[in-house]
């Protein structure tokens with residue numbers, strides 16, 4: 361049996377990870393588990409930007425892909441970027457097997473607001489579904505409520521559902 365495996369990257373609130381497990385299993389119809397290691401992302405830190413290069417992290421995550429892996433999703437609190445963008449909420453390898461998602465800019469306190477664990481959990485779930493969708497070859501969706509809609513700010517994420525629209529679901533044959 362293959363698992364959707366969550367890989368904790370850097371320091372992370374274990375509850376955030378645990379809460380993702382049933383949500384991801386439900387959405388994709390595959391069992392989900394947490395890989396019991398902590399991936400150290402320091403090699404991908406770039407001091408001039410004070411951020412972590414997500415593509416370098418994705419590449420290094422390949423060593424956690426095993427026969428048991430359906431997909432491997434890195435989950436982190438660190439601030440991710442790719443060189444052409446100020447930041448990214450996440451990045452994925454189109455067609456698989458790895459994706460990574462960051463909660464750094466999903467936190468209300470990043471925007472000077474009071475912490476809200478419910479909002480954080482929902483946003484993280486949506487972005488986790490989004491990145492796994494990319495690993496399944498899904499591209500961005502025109503339906504703004506679909507988890508595969510693009511998001512360049514948290515306001516866009518808040519408009520989305522945590523699931524895939526019917527046409528995206530049909531494309532990956534997940535019920």
Ligand SMILES: [Zn+2]
Nearest residue numbers: 490494500510
């Ligand atoms: Zn995307």
Ligand SMILES: [Zn+2]
Nearest residue numbers: 501506525528
């Ligand atoms: Zn869609």
